[in-house]
Amino acid sequence: MNIWLNFLIDSLAFGATFMYGSTGEILTEKAGHLNLGIPGIMCMGGAGGCLMLNLVGASSLPPFLIVVLGILSSAAAATLMGLIYSFLTVTLRANQNVTGLALTTFGVGLMKVIMSKLNPSVYLVTPKVYYRWPFAGRQDSLQCLGVMFFLGLIIAAAASYVLYRTKIGLHLRAVGENPATADAVGINVTRYKYLTTCIGSGIAGLGGFYYVIDYMASQEAYLSLEAFGWLSIALVIFALWRPHRTIIGSTIFGFLFSCSSFITNLSFIQVTMALKPILKMLPYVFTIVVLIVSSVRNKRENQPPESLGLPYFRENR
């Protein structure tokens, strides 16, 4: 395989982290909640999964079950964060931005505490091989793709299907666009907001778990996770609030983000150290370009949900 194909596969595998994160964030935003806690939630997803693996990794349970337990526990930890966020922003109507930022700070910090107490030789080693299905044992770059990558693809595609092809999706989008309208036709706005925020957080948390355990599979992986949480939020705009577009978007982001190391490896280009950080800016530059293009075209369908970030009071006249 040539270097370009390797690079594409690596971009796909790397991008899956943001794919989870931004699919989760899109669901939350479609319910009208701008969740800036995604970086913290992804961190907690990673920490929750690792904590479970650390507990059961050395036990005699079948390795398959260990993997499932890890995934479940990761989603559960992230969902718990989503629940805190929902309680604060939906029930108590706290400011969404402040709540989200606080959760990020909290999640990132707590993850560092948890991870420093865990034993990497337990949580990293055991299940590695079971993530690699169906490419386990391959020597080429395809071995980067595994169960969790495909799970992410399925979730992103399914999220789009639910949002745009089912009644539940119609109701959910109505809640995010115009909660008063949704309320007036008897949609339980609070329930939709809670459920999507929690489910979205759970999905985002899996991204953190995937990154730490599967993609990086290293002890220091968690230190760089927060940055990818922010990148996931940028990807939401890049994907114009369509989950299926995060599949392509995350690949492009993955490509752009690892561009620096890729270009360094190309023999025919000289990359100085000073250029590297500039190359790392590329995903953000692209996000801004997409924002400008979508604003200029001003197509209603490509704008953020109308009540994004606004709390909903029923008796507010």
Next chain:
Amino acid sequence: MDNQLALQMRGITKRFGSVLANNHVDLDIYRGEILAVLGENGCGKTTLMNMIAGIYFPDEGQILIDGREVVIRSPKDAFEHGIGMIHQHFKLVDLFTAAENIVLGVHEEGAFSRRDVNARVTAIASKYGFSIDPEKKIYDMSVSEKQTVEIIKVLYRGADILILDEPTAVLTPQEIDRLFQVLRVMKADGKSIVIITHKLNEVLEVSDRVAILRKGEHIATVSTRDTNESELTEMMVGKKVDLDIRRSDPVDAQPRLVVTGLNLYDAEGVHVLKDISFTANGSEILGIAGIAGSGQRELLESIAGLQPLKSGEIIFHNPKKNKPVTFFHKSLRRVEELAGQHAFHDAAGNPVSFAGMKKKDIQKLVNDGQVLFNEDELINLRDKTPLQIRELGVRLSFVPEDRLGMGLVGSMGITDNMMLRSYRKGPHGLLDRKKPKALAERIIEELQVVTPGTQTPVRRLSGGNVQKVLVGREIAFTPKVLMAAYPVRGLDINSSYTIYHLLTRQKETGVAVLFVGEDLDVLLALCDRILVMNSGAVSGIVDARTATKEQLGLMMTRTDRTRKEAV
């Protein structure tokens, strides 16, 4: 009409804070009838209906459907009981198609099929005589189309009781006719229809019975056949409203604002003000009449410094009293000449004539500043921003049409809104909150603003109270020129009279009042002179005491061609 009861309300009471919105209201709704709920703004008619529709929950009282007591806690409950409400502000998702909006929230068996839904929507539309494209997005629709979507949305849920809140407020006359036809078809189909309104002619045209609410209380329900406009008005306002607006004769009307040759083009290059010239005098109300959109708003905004003019002058005459005479501008000879014309006076106000005085004594008297005169200072307001106008010492108040958009900040309390006028005062860059608070309290007391307190966001107040706050603030500024655009729009009769009275009082203190109105009767009764605008130009200025409605109507509507023929 069969007299089958559909819904009964018994002793319904609802409070918002300390404000009583509905007080023990009893109301019956029958099948196959159109019931009009009539009342002034803020009388609680919408609140009452919102309680049947599940938006609010009553504090006291019962709602009975088919004789059984029901609890309606949410709009969903209301739908289950066959009640649907079409709100004044449409509750539609702009981004969705008509069909998507219609099925929103409906629980149906089976998968969501666009085609089935479209077919059902079309079926309902043809049954009642609507026309609708189910695939059209709401953001592409006209107001009337949106209303159609709202009505079908309610019918799709199988509603038997339809409540329409001010359904005609935003429609053209043709659209109103079409709506009323549809309502009659629905009535014939056995539906109960409730329309909330304050327009008497519509009540008489379409309804079978009228329920009148006043200050949250149910006054009476009468059969439309047995009543008339004046009886309904009387029940609505509670007392015979004196239609005569007190008008005093202008005293010593001096030119205060002289506008000449004003031309304005809007952003699209349309010529919206064409060569406008007029003089507004102090101690006088100058009415501005015209069909909506004839340039009234632009004219006031131009004067207030909010529009960049193409050409023209706006001269403000700032009266300066008791200025000392100096020899700096005038020679001794000129001073003596002017004194002979009684132009000067002394500090006590007695004329100074210099008769029989020596030159030296005159010089001394003038140099001591004992000789005074009055003169208007002329200030050109053209191309000045509102702040510059204020800094020039021109006390110009503007009550804009869009109260919460341009006049007040909806989410701030009354005190804070007062401070929008005075924030530049106060020591050392700090805000002085005491005076604005006192002013807020004074306005609440003097103008009887109904509000829980000075901190309550003004957006929560009813239209009339919002307007009182705004006008009260502008008057407290002791203006020399007061401009008010549609100050009584959306207000009930009593609030309107309060505003008329305030304007008249301002005129009596020497203010030049510019009043843009839509009701010709009011303009004729309130103003001294009326300037009529016709598609951006002045078509004439008439004396309000002698002009007739027909005369004004003609000046407002005739086009250039017919005007030439008339000449």
